[in-house]
Amino acid sequence: MHLVVLILFSIFYGYHAGTFTVDYTNHQFLKDGKPFRYLSGSIHYMRVHPGLWNDRLQRIRALGLNAIQVYVPWNLHEPTPGKMANYGQVTLQRIGTNLISTLTQIQEPCQQGQDPINFEQLDHAYGYVLYTTTLANGGKLLTTPHIADYGYVFVNNVYQNPSGIVVGHNGTSSITINAQAGDTLRILVEERGRINYWNSYLPYLDRKGLHTNVTLDGIPLKNWYSCGINLTKTAVDSLANSVINAPESLDFPIKVSAAPGVYVGQFNASQLQDTFFDSTGWGKGQLFINGYNLGRYWPLAGPQITLYVPKPYIQQVNTVILIELVGAQQNYVNFVDHAIYH
Known part of the structure; x- marks a missing residue:
């Protein structure tokens, strides 16, 4: 939309090379250094003959509007489906001995406090935060009444399966664990996105973390x-290089993938094409291709089972990394040429 707006400015105001910025302090736009207010309209250009586009834009400008929002119907610009690649099966192996020990290799500097520190106070906008404490007393009922959004519970780095997930936002906030005095309790908290509206002046209601x-x-x-x-x-x-560059490949029994962990594998692509990552057989986690974050998978929840992998992220030799949060049923993934939904 921003690109379209800039193009229309050149139409409405000529080809003057002005400036357009955002004044965050005073909550306003600045055009050529002066406050500017959007008066936007919408046009379906595909419903108007191209010879009339200039006339319609001039009429819109005469109405007092200074910006245009457009809908791009990609089915008209790309009338035939794109060609997808089926790269087949890719075997994965786990990095390290467990999920926690691997993630601590890429953790940011920790902050210590009597209470957990949320994402915002850590200046950590997205992803995961790992919370750790040593238990002074043993116990069974762990309660986290203000967690956002999902928490994965580990005692001495062992995932508390099958009830190891605690959910915020009116979901389950208590689980049963078996912990003794002196044990290390870790809760890996995942944020699942932020709302873009709130009922107060500041978005403090959508804080993430424990x-x-x-x-x-x-x-x-x-x-x-x-x-x-x-x-x-x-x-x-x-993380990937720690395994790929190892002098000897690690043994990877199928049962190992039943636990949470970070998993890595490689595949070759003779032709670079779009493809789909098939998450069938895996639990819940996040996909990285050649170091790029391509999104979360959760086949049990769906509706999508596959994740779209755009062609620009594909290379001749490709590295696949999964951050698997709950465990899987297999030690391989598939890259297919079609989308799969529930």
């Missing part, structure tokens, strides 16, 4: 370490 009042058998848990997980391309590539 908040206060975490209890074990009703006793508050204190002294937490809060650590953001770095998911930049450089960090993700470093």
Whole structure:
């Protein structure tokens, strides 16, 4: 939309090379250094003969509008389906011994406090934050009443399957674990996106992370370490290289993938084409291709089973990384030439 708006400015105002910025302090747009208010309209250009486009734009401008929003019907610009590639099956192997030990290799500097620190206070906008505390007493009922959005619970780096997920936003906030005094409790919190509206002036209602009042058998848990997980391309590539550049390949029994972990594999592409990642047989997690984050998969929830992988991310030799949060049924993935839905 921004590109379209800039193009229309050149139509409405000539080819003057002006400036257009956002004044975040005063919550306004600035055009050529002066406050500017959008008065936008919408046009379906595909319904108007191209010879009349200039006339319609002039009429819109005469009405007092200074910006245009358009809908692009890609089915008209690309009337035939694009060619997709079936790259087939890719075998994966786990990096490290468990999910937690691997993610700590790419964690950001931790902050310590009596209570957990949320994403915003850590200046960690998205992804995951790992919360760690040492238990002074044992217990069974872990309660996290203010978690956002999903938490994955580990005791001594062992995932508390099958009830290891705690869910915020009016979902399940208590699970049963088996913990002893001196055990290390870790909760990996995943944010699932942020709302783009709120009922107050500031978006503080959509804070992410593990908040206060975490209890074990009703006793508050204190002294937490809060650590953001770095998911930049450089960090993700470093995990892959630790396995790919190893002198010997690691053994990878099929049963190993039943646990959460970070998994890596490679495939060759003789022709570079769009493709689809098929998450069938895997649990819940995140896909990276050549270090680029291509989104979350959760086949049980759906509706999409596949993730679209655009051609620009495909190389002759490709590295696949999965951050698998709950465990899988197999040690391979497939790249197919069609989308799959529930």
